[in-house]
Amino acid sequence: DAKTTQPNSMESNEEEPVHLPCNHSTISGTDYIHWYRQLPSQGPEYVIHGLTSNVNNRMASLAIAEDRKSSTLILHRATLRDAAVYYCILRSDSGAGSYQLTFGKGTKLSVIP
Amino acid sequence: GAGVSQSPSNKVTEKGKDVELRCDPISGHTALYWYRQRLGQGLEFLIYFQGNSAPDKSGLPSDRFSAERTGESVSTLTIQRTQQEDSAVYLCASRRRGARSGANVLTFGAGSRLTVL
Numbered sequence: 298d299a300k301t302t303q304p305n306s307m308e309s310n311e312e313e314p315v316h317l318p319c320n321h322s323t324i325s326g327t328d329y330i331h332w333y334r335q336l337p338s339q340g341p342e343y344v345i346h347g348l349t350s351n352v353n354n355r356m357a358s359l360a361i362a363e364d365r366k367s368s369t370l371i372l373h374r375a376t377l378r379d380a381a382v383y384y385c386i387l388r389s390d391s392g393a394g395s396y397q398l399t400f401g402k403g404t405k406l407s408v409i410p
Numbered sequence: 411g412a413g414v415s416q417s418p419s420n421k422v423t424e425k426g427k428d429v430e431l432r433c434d435p436i437s438g439h440t441a442l443y444w445y446r447q448r449l450g451q452g453l454e455f456l457i458y459f460q461g462n463s464a465p466d467k468s469g470l471p472s473d474r475f476s477a478e479r480t481g482e483s484v485s486t487l488t489i490q491r492t493q494q495e496d497s498a499v500y501l502c503a504s505r506r507r508g509a510r511s512g513a514n515v516l517t518f519g520a521g522s523r524l525t526v527l
Binding site: 331333338339340341342343346384388396397398399400401402403 | 503517
């Protein structure tokens with residue numbers, strides 16, 4: 298899998314928007330961009346994914362750069378329950394091992410009341 | 411069930427003992443993954459099952475680790491002669507059949523926390 302780079306940690310004030318960046322300069326044309334998050338003492342949970350176009354769902358928005366070498370997960374209004382480690386992962390659509398998700402250390406988001 | 415169920419949620423064992431961890435995937439999910447997460451670290455891939463195909467065992471760290479899955483149901487991860495470095499949270503995830511592989515989403519269980527004394 299192509300690698301991703303994320304900041305180790307970020308802070309946000311409650312009820313403010315949060316922009317979590319991810320760099321993936323070696324992304325290939327068949328790589329989907331996935332975001333998962335892991336709340337304390339829980340398994341990771343799916344947040345959102347996209348290929349080329351920006352995506353919105355009830356949890357977040359995903360903004361993908363035009364060259365696809367970076368993306369940003371946007372939480373529109375952070376709550377204390379959003380405090381978690383956020384993982385940006387590339388998932389190939391083809392080839393051997395395409396079923397695997399490789400998790401890095403992610404970004405630890407702290408939300409300040 | 412509604413989600414991926416793992417048991418036990420916590421297991422404390424003595425060095426040298428064998429342990430067995432269980433994963434019940436979401437009904438109808440054909441693919442099943444095991445990951446390991448050491449304290450403060452990311453997830454390490456261990457093994458992958460897809461239907462009746464041969465599993466991908468490339469992530470198993472040693473021959474003390476093994477996993478089985480019968481059909482598309484329950485999976486067990488067995489660690490023989492446990493060592494202190496095996497202490498970690500063992501996470502199971504499942505995925506439904508179909509859809510382009512790049513878009514497939516994994517659903518994780520809450521994990522089994524193993525402590526080897």
